[in-house]
Amino acid sequence: MFSYDFNHTGWRAVLGNDLSTGAVPAVAAPARNDDLAGLAPAWIEVGELSIFRDEDVDYARRLRAAGVSTELHVHPGLPHAFDVLLIGDEAGERHKAERIRVLRDL
Structure with missing residues (x-):
């Protein structure tokens, strides 16, 4: 992968x-920013098996600490690019629907 x-x-x-x-x-x-205050709300999702998992979780933590509204999803057992790998699958459709929900809420 x-x-x-x-x-x-x-x-x-x-x-x-x-x-x-x-x-x-x-x-x-x-x-890399030291000050994340004032950034737009964030929606972060990452597969549990992604090489970026810890980095993404830490970034979400830092955003929250800076007062930025942040929604974090760590998807158990899934690799990086799981959204592409699951296209057409029932689980993939659930993830796509969740993204659409977030975009509509912006």
């Missing part, structure tokens, strides 16, 4: 030589 090497390749493509430096603009990686 989605590996650490693949993730590194993606970030290198976006950030070039700024990868792993302090020169990465916050707009490219919002979690």
Whole structure:
């Protein structure tokens, strides 16, 4: 599935030589901001088996600590990109319906 090497390749493509430096603009990686106050409400979902799980959970915690309304979903037993893997499946339709609910509530 989605590996650490693949993730590194993606970030290198976006950030070039700024990868792993302090020169990465916050707009490219919002979690690098020290102050998250005033950001728009967030809806974060991640598969329990995703390499991003801990990072996403920590970001949600930091948003909440900064007073940002945050809804976090960690889907048990699911990998990164579970939403794509479940297209057409009953579980996939439930996840899609949940996203539509969130978008309508914006």
